[in-house]
Amino acid sequence: WVKHLTQPLGLYLKIVIYAVTAVTFVENGNDLTLNPNIQGKPEDILWTFNGNKVAEHDLTEFQEFGQFKGRSWIEITTGQLTFRNMTSQDSDIYTSAIQVDGNIYHIVNTKPVLSMFPSDAVQEPIVTCKLNMITESKTLFCSASSKFQISFEWTGSNSIQHSGQELHISKEEKPGSVSTCAVKNEVSQKNTSFTLKDCNTGLLHAHYNSCGSTVLLMKLGYDLL
Template sequence: MASNCVSFTLFLVFFGVGPVCGVVYLQTGTDYTFQPKITGRPQNILWMFKDTKMVEYENSKPDWYKDYKSRGKLDIQSGDLTLKNLRKDDTGLYESEIQVDGKLQYSKYDIEVMDPVPKPYVSCTLHDTEVILLCSVDSSVLAVFEWSGPNEFHHTGTSLTIPREQRPDTLYMCTAKNKVSQNTTDYHLKHCLPGGSNHTVAVTVALIIFAVALAGVCGFFICKNKHGGPSGEQSDRKEDKEKVFSR
């Protein structure tokens, strides 16, 4: 495959066309400079994207097309074209046609622009004998997933199945990757296994709720007894007065 690429490159160079082998992967929001690698000072420069003009230079100032003037920069000394703040719709084939000493030289570039991988999210499902960990990112981002763990453990895939008897403090890491970036999330089994942090939090919350409820019940009876006392005393006094008057 490499020899075929070299042969094709030599063929293109012989006929005045720059090499184009493979795709260059770029991240959204970054800048990229296309470098045609010419010798001599350019007389005329033309850059195209998908057979549509981007910028044209003919011994004066560059003429820009569409919105490329706000995002592009042309070096008239070298023919280099810089495209700023790349977007996914910038993906495709770019071509240059540069005249030097009356001879046209051609170059081609194929790029693919994609979003970087966000930090992956790890969730778990607990079964009788095993734990299943699932790693995921936003569905709009293409990524592959790799797991790592204790004792140089490695696994490829979105899910990971491990025995339930593993220690709660065991650490696994999920790494999401694409052609332009990668991101990793650490996950301790204590977040999933009984007796781990989630379980402790749940018990703590339950105890707090029970304590609040108990305090409320106690407060109710204390308040009732407090108000019941004076009422009973007033009743006794009333009965004593009635006895005195009856005499």
């Protein structure tokens, strides 16, 4: 959530202070964009890290500082700050001061950005399928390991989203239908897709997820629920 405080200064200048109270997670080596969520056209933009300058843009010149040289950029139309190749040394408090129509918008991230190690990312999900020989319905089960709490989200050919590890599918669903399980933690998200026709055998097959990694899907066609 955001706290909003406006303080008039003289006749023409005021400072608007926002406090961002959410922790931001990013995996080491990935890019990160911090969005100040301001309205109007920025005239001058400054971002700091622990009180030290990160980058600034006055609409004519862009400058980077310290450890962020060569891997940061400010989008002048929005004030967004983007980093490339985040490291654990980039974890802490970021603050921006952006001038719009003569007013200064001061965005204070009261919670840190935490750059996590790749091992903290959620692992590739594995999808298994069980066929009920009596009702001919199918149940897909998605599993993944993570050091942090993870969420499961299913999408299918009908574009309807479903939360949870299990997805129940009626016998009317076409064999060519594809269901995708997305698992997400604070650091990353990974997806794996499963085609219903693969639920009809007891063989072990290799499938490819959206990241190109091989995931083994055990098709338990003759197991009962």
